[in-house]
Amino acid sequence: MAAQDDAFAGLASRQLILASGFALLVGLLGAASFLAARATSRELAVARLQADFVSAVSHEFRSPLSSICQIAELLNEDRLPSDEQRRRSFAILGQESARLRRLVEGLLDFARMEAGVERYRLEPSLREKWCGPWSRSSRPSLPRAATKSAFDLARAAGGRRGPRGARPRRVEPA
Numbered sequence: 001m002a003a004q005d006d007a008f009a010g011l012a013s014r015q016l017i018l019a020s021g022f023a024l025l026v027g028l029l030g031a032a033s034f035l036a037a038r039a040t041s042r043e044l045a046v047a048r049l050q051a052d053f054v055s056a057v058s059h060e061f062r063s064p065l066s067s068i069c070q071i072a073e074l075l076n077e078d079r080l081p082s083d084e085q086r087r088r089s090f091a092i093l094g095q096e097s098a099r100l101r102r103l104v105e106g107l108l109d110f111a112r113m114e115a116g117v118e119r120y121r122l123e124p125s126l127r128e129k130w131c132g133p134w135s136r137s138s139r140p141s142l143p144r145a146a147t148k149s150a151f152d153l154a155r156a157a158g159g160r161r162g163p164r165g166a167r168p169r170r171v172e173p174a
Contacts, residue, residue, distance in 0.1 A: 060103055064096040071096075 071089045080086050112118040 057103075057107060061100065064100040064103070067096045068093060068100070 071093050074080055075086065075089060080089060109118065
């Protein structure tokens with residue numbers, strides 16, 4: 001009878017080890033599934049953001065390009081009857097090409113910032129300086145989006161414009 005009890009005890013301990021191993025395996029599979037689902041959802045969110053960014057950028061580029069093409073076509077086909085209309089068309093061409101250049105520069109600045117080539121830092125804007133104590137005392141009660149506009153994105157090196165036309169007022173290492 002003692003041998004039989006020892007056999008049952010050995011069997012019970014093996015079953016406990018197998019059950020513990022199975023529970024550990026299920027737990028590991030669950031954790032791996034959770035991490036995979038989380039990584040996938042993050043990748044989908046990044047893909048959505050990229051698609052939205054491309055859509056917004058293409059729309060912003062399309063507007064000045066269509067104006068430039070339309071005016072160039074009118075000028076090329078000599079369909080503008082007066083010199084005044086031609087002068088106005090050339091002025092619009094200059095404005096739209098400058099707008100397109102700013103868009104391209106902003107996009108390139110953004111790409112350099114993302115690549116880590118350019119370093120940016122937040123710097124108080126003139127609005128922050130004008131509002132002074134009011135803006136500092138009320139900032140905690142304002143939503144984050146409202147206080148975000150009180151800062152300009154300034155490039156830490158050089159005097160060139162950063163994204164959205166921000167100009168650094170003080171150049172300091174970031």
